[in-house]
Amino acid sequence: MDEIKDSEQQLLQQLDEAAISYSLYEHEAVHTVLESDQVNANLTGAHTKNLFLKDTHGSFYLVTVLSDKRVDLGRLSNILGAGRFSFGSAEDMKLYLGVSPGSVTPLAAINDGAIKVSIVLDEILAASQCVNVHPLRNTATLSLSGLNLVQMLVKWRHAPTILTIPSKQVS
Numbered sequence: 405m406d407e408i409k410d411s412e413q414q415l416l417q418q419l420d421e422a423a424i425s426y427s428l429y430e431h432e433a434v435h436t437v438l439e440s441d442q443v444n445a446n447l448t449g450a451h452t453k454n455l456f457l458k459d460t461h462g463s464f465y466l467v468t469v470l471s472d473k474r475v476d477l478g479r480l481s482n483i484l485g486a487g488r489f490s491f492g493s494a495e496d497m498k499l500y501l502g503v504s505p506g507s508v509t510p511l512a513a514i515n516d517g518a519i520k521v522s523i524v525l526d527e528i529l530a531a532s533q534c535v536n537v538h539p540l541r542n543t544a545t546l547s548l549s550g551l552n553l554v555q556m557l558v559k560w561r562h563a564p565t566i567l568t569i570p571s572k573q574v575s
């Protein structure tokens with residue numbers, strides 16, 4: 405836990421050094437989008453869901469979308485020119501992003517110095533005035549603009565692929 409706490413302190417320091425405006429909200433631990441709905445009710449802005457994926461070629465992706473979006477992984481892999489997607493393991497998530505399931509966030513790119521994970525960001529979030537993400541732990545929410553999120557990802561050499569993430573058709 406101390407390792408994650410140190411990373412969060414480094415994260416907040418880098419946001420401050422870049423003059424990025426953000427708000428940090430403490431709350432009970434949330435592990436799923438459903439659990440976070442209660443927390444999100446009190447926060448304005450776009451709420452996110454993160455998918456840590458691995459393709460058949462062994463490449464890793466972190467896909468960040470609006471919390472209520474059902475992603476069509478087949479169409480997304482075609483758009484990205486990736487192999488078939490499956491969910492990445494908790495071990496790989498910890499190894500490359502330094503976070504555990506439930507705490508996934510695009511801000512975890514700060515921990516991926518080897519650039520093993522490609523970040524994919526829904527264009528709605530990139531353009532949002534306020535995006536809510538975890539600050540490397542699931543007991544808080546950090547709010548910042550989509551533009552500032554992209555700016556920090558670029559700073560960490562993780563320029564995101566920004567696109568309209570395809571939705572799964574509900575039948």
